[in-house]
Amino acid sequence: MSGLLPSLSRAAISHDPAQRAGGASSQLHGGNRARISVTADGRRPSRGNAERYDARRDAWLELLVDGLTFDLLGLAPGPALDTPAISHLFSVPTDLDLGAMDAIGLFPGPHLCGGANSLPVVRTMLALASDMAEALGAVRAVVWSPASSAIAPAFFRKIVASWLRGGPFPAMGVVSYAVDGEGGLQSEGLAFFNGQELALSPALSDDRIAATRLAARLVHELVASGAITEDTVFATEDGGQIMLSPDTAGRTIRVTGM
Structure with missing residues (x-):
């Protein structure tokens, strides 16, 4: 991976346990090896989602970007990384078998674990992922596990670059959408x-395109403003109004017309 770094102006290798142990530098793997599964915040999902990966078992590379550290997993000589579950595709061919491909994962470093979902950390991590997707060349999809989404590299780079330039939050890809059994549109990934x-x-979801645009606009606002704790009126682009109402558990925002 050290050969990749010259093309990544944002990042520097701050720690490579493989070299420290006297072995070859961590690198992209090939062939069949034991596999590990890690969640979006860099934790193993087993044992109650409480166990972080361990350098003694899992080869990882620490990258320093703008004063923040991120860990790159799935590298040889350690175990391969499982591809997260994928339910939504963004410009990715439906016949592409991502589960059969090698995966590397980028995660906030341990000191960032408590703030993995903060916008400064997410912005820096997505910017680094975008640079890596371009530099590696052979990347077939970028997976964002909180939304169970797989995003085509070119589309991923486009939406991230737009956000970094002051554009809208990348609500198509970093958040996914699906229609429930009653015909309503629901998001996946905003909760992260x-x-x-x-x-x-x-009623607001009859026109799927319009509903998705509305949801994306709401996501843009809610990522910045935080959770809704009481009924809130929201003005739509056409001059209308909708109501945002948190459910009793506070985990779902019901969106209805007025």
């Missing part, structure tokens, strides 16, 4: 940022 998901009423 504010603890809540959106649920648009069936």
Whole structure:
């Protein structure tokens, strides 16, 4: 991986346990090896999602970017990384078998674990991932596990670059959308940022394109403002109004017309 760094102006290797142990530098793997599964915040999902990966077992590379450290997992000589579950595709061919491909994972370093969902950390991590996707060349998809989404590299770079330039939050990809059994549009991935998901009423979801645009605009606002704790009126682009109402558990925001 050290050969990749010259093309990544944002990052420097701050720690390589493989070299420290006297072995070859951590690198992209090939062939069959034992596999590990890690969640979005860099924790193993087994044992109650409480165990972080361990350098004694899992080869990882620490990258320093703008004063923040991120760990790159799935590198040889350690175990390969499982591909997270994917339910939503953004410009990715439906016949592409991502589960059969090698995966590397980028995660906030241990000192950032408590703030893995903060916007400064997410912005820096997505910017680094975008640079890596371009530099590696052979990347077929970028997976964002909180939204169970797989995003085509070119589309991923486009939406991240737009956000970094002051554009809208990348609500198509970093958040996903699906229609529930009653015909309402629901989000997946917003809760990573504010603890809540959106649920648009069936009446607001008849036009799927319009509903998705509305949801994306709401995501942009809610990622910045945080959780909704009381009924809130929201003005739509066409001059109308909708109501945002948190459910009793506070985990879902019901969106209805007025």
